[in-house]
Amino acid sequence: MRIGELADAVGVSTQAVRYYERERLMPAPTRGGNGYRAYDDQAVARIAFIRTAQSAGLTLVQIRSILDLRDRGVIPCDHVSDLIDDRLFEVRRRMAELAALEEELVQLRDRSERLDPADCSDGDICHIIAVQPQPSVLE
Amino acid sequence: MRIGELADAVGVSTQAVRYYERERLMPAPTRGGNGYRAYDDQAVARIAFIRTAQSAGLTLVQIRSILDLRDRGVIPCDHVSDLIDDRLFEVRRRMAELAALEEELVQLRDRSERLDPADCSDGDICHIIAVQPQPSVLE
DNA sequence: CTTGACCTTGAAGCGCAGTACAAGGCCTAG
DNA sequence: CTAGGCCTTGTACTGCGCTTCAAGGTCAAG
Numbered sequence: 001m002r003i004g005e006l007a008d009a010v011g012v013s014t015q016a017v018r019y020y021e022r023e024r025l026m027p028a029p030t031r032g033g034n035g036y037r038a039y040d041d042q043a044v045a046r047i048a049f050i051r052t053a054q055s056a057g058l059t060l061v062q063i064r065s066i067l068d069l070r071d072r073g074v075i076p077c078d079h080v081s082d083l084i085d086d087r088l089f090e091v092r093r094r095m096a097e098l099a100a101l102e103e104e105l106v107q108l109r110d111r112s113e114r115l116d117p118a119d120c121s122d123g124d125i126c127h128i129i130a131v132q133p134q135p136s137v138l139e
Numbered sequence: 140m141r142i143g144e145l146a147d148a149v150g151v152s153t154q155a156v157r158y159y160e161r162e163r164l165m166p167a168p169t170r171g172g173n174g175y176r177a178y179d180d181q182a183v184a185r186i187a188f189i190r191t192a193q194s195a196g197l198t199l200v201q202i203r204s205i206l207d208l209r210d211r212g213v214i215p216c217d218h219v220s221d222l223i224d225d226r227l228f229e230v231r232r233r234m235a236e237l238a239a240l241e242e243e244l245v246q247l248r249d250r251s252e253r254l255d256p257a258d259c260s261d262g263d264i265c266h267i268i269a270v271q272p273q274p275s276v277l278e
Numbered sequence: 279c280t281t282g283a284c285c286t287t288g289a290a291g292c293g294c295a296g297t298a299c300a301a302g303g304c305c306t307a308g
Numbered sequence: 309c310t311a312g313g314c315c316t317t318g319t320a321c322t323g324c325g326c327t328t329c330a331a332g333g334t335c336a337a338g
Contacts, residue, residue: 004284014285019326034334036285042262049264056247056268057240060325070264077256080265084251088244095237098230101196105227108195112223117216123181125188125209126219129195143314153315158296173304175315199295 001039010047017047025050025064027071057087140178149186156186164189164203166210196226 007014020026026046029037046067053063062083069076112128120127146153159165165185168176185206192202201222208215251267259266 002285013327015327016325018287023325034285036334045262045270046264048270049268052270053268054325056243066265066268070261075256075259076265077251077254077259077267080267081248081251084244084247084267088241088248091237091241091244095234095241098234098237102227102230102234104195105223105230108223109220109227112216112220115216117214120214120216122209123184125185126205126215128216128219128223129188129192129205131184131187131191141315152297154297155295157317162295173315175304193295 001043003037003039006039006043006047009044010051012047012051020047020050020060023060023064025060025067056084057091058083140182142176142178145178145182145186148183149190151186151190159186159189159199162199162203164199164206195223196230197222 001009003014003017007017017026021028026043029039029043032038049067050060050063053066054060058066066076066080066083069079108128115127124130140148142153142156146156156165160167165182168178168182171177188206189199189202192205193199197205205215205219205222208218247267254266263269
């Protein structure tokens with residue numbers, strides 16, 4: 001299987017496949033006489049795994065750490081569990097941040113409905129967005 | 140006021156101030172005889188505004204659009220309202236995405252508790268992360 | 279024999295909001 | 309006179325996951 005066929009089979013670009021190789025998520029493939037990369041079904045499964053892991057929000061670095069274990073013959077399940085837990089923690093932290101931001105935005109919107117633009121002075125720039133005592137450090 | 144004093148007053152770095160100038164969020168300041176930038180209290184208010192707007196999740200491009208209106212003598216309140224609405228929409232969309240991702244991760248974690256690592260075959264890479272029929276396109 | 283679809287490599291660019299570094303000028307205190 | 313703490317400019321780098329471009333080689337069909 002050539003790189004284009006592999007890419008089509010998994011639904012990624014050929015550049016992405018080469019990128020995964022550069023980043024050592026994919027092993028250097030065997031080459032045909034013409035220098036073309038040659039892949040087997042394992043490569044399809046491996047890229048499918050990468051994409052699924054990505055859809056769970058894992059980074060390529062984390063995914064590589066899973067693949068590295070597997071390649072060294074270690075069953076990566078425990079490590080994967082840890083990564084999932086980490087990611088879950090991050091996602092929940094992020095959701096809490098966004099919830100706080102949402103509340104702030106709702107308040108700003110309410111404020112914008114209450115305030116009259118005619119009262120908006122030059123020094124304020126815009127009175128809807130008033131300087132907070134403690135600016136929240138989000139995102 | 141020199142750039143360092145301005146930066147200290149608002150709690151940003153001098154590089155950030157110069158960056159805002161380059162990005163046209165801050166006007167080119169007057170210069171002292173030595174070439175040093177000289178700022179007044181308006182500059183403090185302006186940077187404070189930028190930071191507050193940032194804490195509401197607005198991008199610098201959006202913030203610049205607000206400042207541009209104000210600088211042209213237009214009261215930017217209506218535009219600010221629109222930006223806040225846009226941002227609120229984006230935040231809510233993102234929260235929904237993250238909620239879906241959280242559910243996916245919880246399922247993966249449950250799965251990892253149910254499955255025995257000993258059953259994890261080489262072809263799978265890891266049986267916790269199984270290829271989905273329709274990989275969700277998140278983040 | 280040419281066209282076009284595939285493949286190769288390497289380097290650069292994207293978005294975003296800065297940070298970091300280098301090489302130098304200015305100013306004050308000791 | 310020198311040390312240090314400011315300031316100036318310009319350039320490059322950060323993270324992340326690619327995409328885009330350039331310049332060329334390979335191969336099958338017509």
